[in-house]
Every structure is written in structure tokens, then in C-alpha cells.
Amino acid sequence: MSTVLLVDHLPIVRDGLRALLQRTGHQVIGEVDNGQDALLKCRQLHPDLVIIELLVPRLGGLDLLRRLRASHQGIKLLVYSVQEASLYAARSLQAGADAYVSKTEALQALEHALQAVSHGRSYFPREATRQEASESESELEQLSGRELTVLQMLSQGLNNKDIAGQLSLSYKTVSTYKVRLHQKLRVDSDFQLLEVARSHGLVAGDDGARVQGAPVDPQLLHEYGLLRALLDSAPYPMFVRDLEGHLLMCNRRYLAYTGESFEMIRGTTMDQARWLPAPLRERSWLRFREAVIREEPFMTEAVIEIAGSPTAMHIWCTPFRDEAGTLVAMLGGMRDLTERDRMLTTLRQEGAEARFESHLKSTTLVAVSHELQALLAGMQQSLEQALQPGADASQPGLSALAQQIDDMRHSLARIDAVMTLDAHENEAQTEAHNLGTLTEEILAPWRQRLAAAGCLLDLGPGLRALQSAWIDALHYRQLLDSLFSYLQLGTLPARIDLHLATSIQPRGLLRLNLELTPWHAPHSHDTSALLAHASIQRLLLRLQAKAQVVAAGDRTFSSWHLELELPQALPFL
Incomplete structure (x- = not known):
């Protein structure tokens, strides 16, 4: 059977592959955990078959495939990787692989691939041979193999110098590849490159497979990881923008408010946010630019119509600095204040009702006071007429006095009714x-x-x-x-x-x-x-x-x- 070289950064995976290969009659003659050592071992051992994990440090899986195919014409190359088959199977085929198996598939798929390669056949999933790319994959389909490798290494946390060393390229060449990535993926910063890589499952740690022993740029990877963890765990909409105001990343709650996909709004500025009212877009954009210049936070409140319903929002943005204290981005978010405003409205309503009730009581008592004063004045006049010397006690003045007393009794009854209403309020x-x-x-x-x-x-x-x-x-x-x-x-x-x-x-x-x-x-x-x-x-x-x-x-x-x-x-x- 075949002699095999294993290339995988995880020892436990190599142990499992060795047991499987020995059980099926193959001989494992070597194993390495990086791309550079794989090239050296192939020159020394001349294996019949190399099983490769694309996510390996010090070269990268796609570059390793191309170099092995160019230098060892008869060698069989089988990719066994955690990377997305829908994207990397076709790239592996183009780079010279004979087979591609995803680690998410059942073990029988690997056995079938080994059998096919041993008999001179290829083994690839359907994604590798289809002609059209879906809309979600077309973004990375436009990249060349080398550009995809650079993006993958950036997603692992490598800086330009480390990438240049692993790919045996100059620092300037790696910078050129990064410029091309920015242009093809329509991004303006490395933060946005990482967000693209994350959306396609390339960021180390997103699928549980972190590169071991790879030199990491702690600043970029730490800042990205911190921001992403903060956004994903926030219970309200949050976003990160670069110093020019372009949207670098956001969480799902933010997307729910915008009604757009991240691909549609990535890189847009606040004055381009169509889901916000035009006056608020302009005001927020001016406040954002002022906050960046002054390196200070800002906040505002506004009413936004969401799904046809006015919603009160508290919008804030604050500087985000790296470990050296340098301003690198602006972190922002929104809070729904509808419930707060509803409570305030209720309190204001209760206060207004209390004031109005007090006004009614005062008005009522003033009206009754005027009525009683008029009655008392009439009674006084009737009494004076009845008490005049020589006046007849049965004269009409006494009848008028009796009527006025009766009217006063009715007025007092109305006052009593009002007071009774207050007295029985709690009853x-x-x-x-x-x-x-x-x-x-x-x-x-x-x-x-x-x-x-x-x-x-x-x-x-x-x-x-x-x-x-x-x-x-x-x-x-x-x-x-x-x-x-x-x-x-x-x-x-x-x-x-x-x-x-x-x-x-x-x-x-x-x-x-x-x-x-x-x-x-x-x-x-x-x-x-x-x-x-x-x-x-x-x-x-x-x-x-x-x-x-x-x-x-x-x-x-x-x-x-x-x-x-x-x-x-x-x-x-």
C-alpha cells in the first residue's frame, strides 16, 4: 500500500489518522505540524501520499499544495481540513490536490477518499466542480489562491512580517496583497478584513481550531477579539466604526434595526444610513466627526420610526483605544427608551390629572363662594327691609328671605356632595x-x-x-x-x-x-x-x-x- 506523510498542527488528529491508515494497510513514514517542515520531509522521504490540513502555520495549506505539485509530479495530495468545503475544495483542486474531505464529514468519507486516491481517482465534493458560485461565496471566489492564503494568515493573527517569512516573500509584496484584498473586498481597514474572514469562517477560533505555535500580532487579534465578544454579548444594538466613520462591524441586534444585511451596510458612514431620518443622519455624522477630532464620547436622543411605530432611542459613541492608548476606532450603540418614555408619560399624566383635579376643586369652591355671597347679600337686604320701623312682618320681604335660605341650603348640599365624593374616593x-x-x-x-x-x-x-x-x-x-x-x-x-x-x-x-x-x-x-x-x-x-x-x-x-x-x-x- 501507500507510504504517507501527515501534515496537521494538532497531535490528536495525527494520532487518529495514523491509527486509521495502519488499519487500512498504509504506512505512515512521517508527520509534521507546519508547511515548511512538510516540504523538507517530502524531499527527504518521498512519500506516495500526503494528507494535509489547510489551516497549518508557516506556509499555509494552499501554498503547500502548489509547491508540492510543482516539485513532486507523481505524489498524491489529499486535503483533510476544517475549512469550508464550499470554498476551499475548489481552491484545493486548482492548487493540485487529488482529493478533499471535510473534517465535519463521517469517517467513511475519508476512507472512500483514500481508496479512490490509491486507485488513481480523485475525490471531491460537488462544491468543487460546480460552475456557479452562490452570492454568499462570490465575495471570496474573486480572490486568487495567494490572496486567499494571505487573508487566511491575517485571520490567524499574523502580521505582514510573519506572513512574508512564511511565504518566502518580501514585506512589500505582502503589503501589495493586502492592498488588493482591500480593493477586491471593498474594505478600508484590517478590522474589516477580519470581519470578512469571520463571516466566511476563516478567523482562528471561530470553529474551535486555533493555530498552535503561530506567531500572533497581539494588538490586532486582541482588539478584534475583544470588540467582537463585546458586540455579540451585548443585549442591545452595537457597532464599531473606523476614524473615518465607516462601519467595521456590528451585532445582529443592530442589523435587526437597520433591516439590512451586513454585506449591504459594511463600510457605510452614518450619513449613508438610509434607515435613519435625514436630519438625524446629518446631525449624527457631524457629532461623530467632532467626537473623533476631540477624541471624546458623544450621545444623543432621537425618535426613529421602526416598523411604522415611533421609537425613542438613546444613541451613544465612545473612543476605543489600543493598549498604547492610541485611538483606533469608535464604539457605539443604541438603547430603546420607549418603556422609559411610557413611564414618564404615565407620571406626567398622573401629575396633570392631579393638578386638574385640584383646579376643579378650587373652581368649584370659588363658584360656591360667589353663590353664597350673593345669597347672603340678598338675605341682608331682605332682613333690612323687614326690620325697618313700621314694616309689616308679613310683607313680601320675608317670603324672599325664606326662598334665599332655601337656595343656600341647596348650595350647601352641593358642597356636601363634592366633599362626599372626596371622602368616599378610597371606599x-x-x-x-x-x-x-x-x-x-x-x-x-x-x-x-x-x-x-x-x-x-x-x-x-x-x-x-x-x-x-x-x-x-x-x-x-x-x-x-x-x-x-x-x-x-x-x-x-x-x-x-x-x-x-x-x-x-x-x-x-x-x-x-x-x-x-x-x-x-x-x-x-x-x-x-x-x-x-x-x-x-x-x-x-x-x-x-x-x-x-x-x-x-x-x-x-x-x-x-x-x-x-x-x-x-x-x-x-
């Missing part, structure tokens, strides 16, 4: 009610009272169709009573329409809609109407309801609309 309890039955019960006395005054109360056809909900029945009753008390203060129309409807809402809520027609705003000089209107507003706050006056269509009168969301209750049996 109000929500109970499950059928809204139709509850409303009909509350309005039954009002229908009789209005009918006696020549006014028809029409509740519409939908009252029985109202569903059940948990409601503060006390304040709901007071609200309906206050509405009709308010209407009774003016001239009653021949007909009042009160229509109610319920609708199911998300999160187990039930929306109650109420429309009352006709409606009129209180006059500024009508103290009783202002007091009643203030009571209605206070009850709306207690029930957390929304109300508005609507003048719709050709109606002579305006309508009063109420919207109240309540927890839905199970139907009553």
Missing part, C-alpha cells in the same frame, strides 16, 4: 355588573322625572345588548345623575337620546361608549351649571374615562361622547 369598590341592567336601574327614576316635565328619554335599542364588566357602580351612578342634573338646569328639549354600546378590546378589556344628545357648554355666569359641570369632570377622573363634545353632521345640538375601558366580566347566568 369605592368595583363589582361585576351587567352594564345594561345597571344603566336601566340608574336611569329609571330619571325617565319618570323627565317624562313629567314633557321630555322623552330614548335609550335606544342596544341597552339589553350591553355586556358585563367590573365597574365602580357608585361613581358610575353619580356620573349619570350628574349628567341629567346638568341638563335639567337648562331648558329641557322634547327629547334626549342616550345611546350605549360595548366592544371587546385586547388584554381582556371591555370598552363602553356612551353618546348623549343634546349637549351644551355651561355659561360663564351660570354658577349652578359651572358647579355641576365641575362635578362631572371630577367623576370622569375617578372613573379614568375620556369624554369630548362633538358637533356632528347637520345636528342642531352637540353631542357628549364618553369612552370608558373596563375589565371584562364573565356573563351572568
Whole structure:
């Protein structure tokens, strides 16, 4: 059978290959862990077959294949590698390999390849012979074998000097290859080259296979690894840009906000970010350039429309320095502030409601004060008339005095009602009610009272169709009573329409809609109407309801609309 030389940087892999080869009748005559020693051993031992891992230091697998094919015409070359077969199988074929097997495949694939090579046949996956390249691979397909080798070595952490030594090239030649890589891959820095290599599985350590014994550029590899680990573990969108503002890398959460793939936005600057509003793009770009010049962080807040919904974002960017303290990039990110803004809105709403409630109370008390002062002035006048010498005690002045006392009693009753509302605020309890039955019960006395005054109360056809909900029945009753008390203060129309409807809402809520027609705003000089209107507003706050006056269509009168969301209750049996 064949004599074999093993070229792999991992001793455990070489041990496994040796056992397999001996079991199948092959003889292992040598093993090495790097490309330079492989060339030397082949010249010394003249093996029939060389099994090669492409990811080896001190030359690189593709260069080793080309050199062995050029110097040993009859030798068999089998690649057994962790590299992506979809990319490296075809490159290995072009470099002179006779077979390619991925280490991710079953062991039988390697046995089949050994048998094929031993009988003079080749063994490659379909990816090596297909004509077209997929869109994801076309980026590296355009590279020459030497350029791909240089990219691979850069991804292993080697600097230009180390690459030149391993490939027996001059430092200037390696620099030229790097310039070509920048041009062909449309990148502007070594950070971006590493990101391209990472996206194709070339960065050492991405698949668990790190080159042993390879001289590493600690600055580049450490900085890249630190940034990549930070971005991938961040719970929010993050990115890295070079000092010219080009996007070097970002995490998946950032891509989710942009709606683009990394290949589409790599190398773009902030003023080219189409997913941001134009004013924000320009403002962020200017702030970024200023921060780079001053070498200081910056932050801003903005509202961005994402999926049609306005989203408040906190955007920040801070300098990233190497171990020597030199500014090498700008690290940035975004935080979704929607929940924070929602909490602030709730707090502001509660504060505004408290201030409005206090204003209503003050307005109510001022109105009552004016009413009482007017009544007291009238009483004073009536008393003076009754006490004049020779005045008849039964004169009309005493009757007027009695009426004014009665009016004052009613005013004090209204004050008592307002104070009672505050006193029972914490005592109000929500109970499950059928809204139709509850409303009909509350309005039954009002229908009789209005009918006696020549006014028809029409509740519409939908009252029985109202569903059940948990409601503060006390304040709901007071609200309906206050509405009709308010209407009774003016001239009653021949007909009042009160229509109610319920609708199911998300999160187990039930929306109650109420429309009352006709409606009129209180006059500024009508103290009783202002007091009643203030009571209605206070009850709306207690029930957390929304109300508005609507003048719709050709109606002579305006309508009063109420919207109240309540927890839905199970139907009553």
C-alpha cells in the first residue's frame, strides 16, 4: 500500500489518522505540524501520499499544495481540513490536490477518499466542480489562491512580517496583497478584513481550531477579539466604526434595526444610513466627526420610526483605544427608551390629572363662594327691609328671605356632595355588573322625572345588548345623575337620546361608549351649571374615562361622547 506523510498542527488528529491508515494497510513514514517542515520531509522521504490540513502555520495549506505539485509530479495530495468545503475544495483542486474531505464529514468519507486516491481517482465534493458560485461565496471566489492564503494568515493573527517569512516573500509584496484584498473586498481597514474572514469562517477560533505555535500580532487579534465578544454579548444594538466613520462591524441586534444585511451596510458612514431620518443622519455624522477630532464620547436622543411605530432611542459613541492608548476606532450603540418614555408619560399624566383635579376643586369652591355671597347679600337686604320701623312682618320681604335660605341650603348640599365624593374616593369598590341592567336601574327614576316635565328619554335599542364588566357602580351612578342634573338646569328639549354600546378590546378589556344628545357648554355666569359641570369632570377622573363634545353632521345640538375601558366580566347566568 501507500507510504504517507501527515501534515496537521494538532497531535490528536495525527494520532487518529495514523491509527486509521495502519488499519487500512498504509504506512505512515512521517508527520509534521507546519508547511515548511512538510516540504523538507517530502524531499527527504518521498512519500506516495500526503494528507494535509489547510489551516497549518508557516506556509499555509494552499501554498503547500502548489509547491508540492510543482516539485513532486507523481505524489498524491489529499486535503483533510476544517475549512469550508464550499470554498476551499475548489481552491484545493486548482492548487493540485487529488482529493478533499471535510473534517465535519463521517469517517467513511475519508476512507472512500483514500481508496479512490490509491486507485488513481480523485475525490471531491460537488462544491468543487460546480460552475456557479452562490452570492454568499462570490465575495471570496474573486480572490486568487495567494490572496486567499494571505487573508487566511491575517485571520490567524499574523502580521505582514510573519506572513512574508512564511511565504518566502518580501514585506512589500505582502503589503501589495493586502492592498488588493482591500480593493477586491471593498474594505478600508484590517478590522474589516477580519470581519470578512469571520463571516466566511476563516478567523482562528471561530470553529474551535486555533493555530498552535503561530506567531500572533497581539494588538490586532486582541482588539478584534475583544470588540467582537463585546458586540455579540451585548443585549442591545452595537457597532464599531473606523476614524473615518465607516462601519467595521456590528451585532445582529443592530442589523435587526437597520433591516439590512451586513454585506449591504459594511463600510457605510452614518450619513449613508438610509434607515435613519435625514436630519438625524446629518446631525449624527457631524457629532461623530467632532467626537473623533476631540477624541471624546458623544450621545444623543432621537425618535426613529421602526416598523411604522415611533421609537425613542438613546444613541451613544465612545473612543476605543489600543493598549498604547492610541485611538483606533469608535464604539457605539443604541438603547430603546420607549418603556422609559411610557413611564414618564404615565407620571406626567398622573401629575396633570392631579393638578386638574385640584383646579376643579378650587373652581368649584370659588363658584360656591360667589353663590353664597350673593345669597347672603340678598338675605341682608331682605332682613333690612323687614326690620325697618313700621314694616309689616308679613310683607313680601320675608317670603324672599325664606326662598334665599332655601337656595343656600341647596348650595350647601352641593358642597356636601363634592366633599362626599372626596371622602368616599378610597371606599369605592368595583363589582361585576351587567352594564345594561345597571344603566336601566340608574336611569329609571330619571325617565319618570323627565317624562313629567314633557321630555322623552330614548335609550335606544342596544341597552339589553350591553355586556358585563367590573365597574365602580357608585361613581358610575353619580356620573349619570350628574349628567341629567346638568341638563335639567337648562331648558329641557322634547327629547334626549342616550345611546350605549360595548366592544371587546385586547388584554381582556371591555370598552363602553356612551353618546348623549343634546349637549351644551355651561355659561360663564351660570354658577349652578359651572358647579355641576365641575362635578362631572371630577367623576370622569375617578372613573379614568375620556369624554369630548362633538358637533356632528347637520345636528342642531352637540353631542357628549364618553369612552370608558373596563375589565371584562364573565356573563351572568
